[in-house]
Amino acid sequence: MSSQESGPRELWATRVGLILAMAGNAIGLGNFLRFPGRVALYGGGAYLIPYFIALLILGLPIMWLEWAIGRYGGQVRAHWLGPMMYMITKKKLGEHRAKIIAGVFGGLTLCVAILLNAYYTNLIGWTAFWAGMSISGKVAEITEVGQAVGYLVKIISDPVYNLVPWVVSLLVIGLVVSPGVSKGLERAAKVMMPLLFIFAIALLITSLTWRTPIKPEWDSIKGFLWLWTPRPEKLADPASWLEGAGQIFFTLSLGIAGIIPTYASYIKREDDIALSALTTASLNEFAEVICGGTIAFSLGYAFGGELPIGMVYVDGKSPFFLAMAVYPAFFGKLGGVGSFLGSVWYLLFWFAGVTSAVAILNTIAEMFQDLGLKRSTATFIGILLHFIFGVPIAIEGMMTVAYDWGPSTVYLDFTDFFVGSFLLVVTAFLETIFAGEFVWPEGYEEVNRGGFIKVPKWIWKYVLSIIAPIYLLGMLIWLPWSARLGKLIETGAPMEWLGPTLAGISLLFTVAFFIMGYVIAVKAVEKSFKGKG
């Protein structure tokens, strides 16, 4: 990046392509796996209260803010959050303070990107495993959730089954990111995203109409009703409110390493962002609340009775673990047709995951490019960092498979909780402070420039810049009292020490990545923007 260059490095070719790529970035495993698990754990239908409050007060306003930050940054060739926040805060806060702010956002960007993508790509690897099982026809041997759980334990506890699909997925993601993202990804998103929606709707209808495939008492509608039965006592746990906000950030990709600002930095200066951002959020909510909130537990109860529900609700098992065991039983029961449908579903599912992971790795590539590295080298470094952090996920299950409480997913679950409920919230909190009305009043004009709808001033001035930061600060203060934290790192005898150790390793990596990201941001800013207005 030289100081003479202006305008974005890359541009989206079409409006539809931009929206579908943004939706592809937002829609992923979180919609179909994480969301139903959160509903089950944190109050059933009552969880909708913290969830939709978070969507209206935090989700939509911060979504608009991130699109505005990104498009503004793109005009000066700032393509990731660190340099973007430097340019935004420099005028009001001065160069020195702006550099520190850039460093903090750089640190958050790198640690969120690596932590989240390392475990996320592991999960994508698991979907690749099930795609392989479907393509080979082996999925037809599975007819009940219990059998699928057996296979899943095999994946988690066998490093070969775990590592190979993960490494292959990482390489594919690297191949997409390395040559540049906007053109290849845009073309793919135009085909794959509509297919993903068609298939999700078909599965939704099937799950509500094919009600008793195994036993008459295992009625899919009862599974659906169990999920949505309100359990309001759960709302007394701060974790419900934290997880409501955390899920909104996770699902809309807000606060996640600035991937929305990075994608938005490829938008032309006069193109609409207000309606496009709202459309992306709407598509994502459709996939999450309507499709994700219906499919997992309806199919789960119809094919596994109380087992899948009990595993999440009583044992506190990861919803990723559960849902990866529910869908295979459904496809297996369909025989040969199920193998075909399973192949299509898991490949699309894998694609949805890959598009999200690509967006995160793209941000890391942009970071290292700002240090003067070639894009291919920058991408390779990103993949390497994923690998270093992600290996413990692949081997923790193997270490603990022999115990009653194993195989362990503590490292994965703790990282998921720490990123989803803490780091994303911190990032969003700082965004609302440093890019809100008080430091960057121009942001309001930025979001509405070329807009097909007008974002009201009061949303910007009061909701985004006052209510949202107070809400987010409340979440952060509440976090240490969360009932879930202690449960997350529990392992049983004779290895009680293992859970806290794995959580500690995850935290150490977090600190290391934060420092690395801070330094990169400061260096990038000094190299590219020193003296620029």
Add this chain to the structure above:
Amino acid sequence: METIGIYKNIPLTIDPSLATVFAVIGWLIVLCLVLYTVYKWTGIRRKEVKK
């Protein structure tokens, strides 16, 4: 309230009417969002075609 199963001595209960109310509210909020954006894009497309 109806018990649909027992897992490790913990009953799993449903309240069909309350569950339906909450599910319908959730679906309605999301469908309103989706229909609003579809409506807006349709209007914009129509204007662009006219031009």
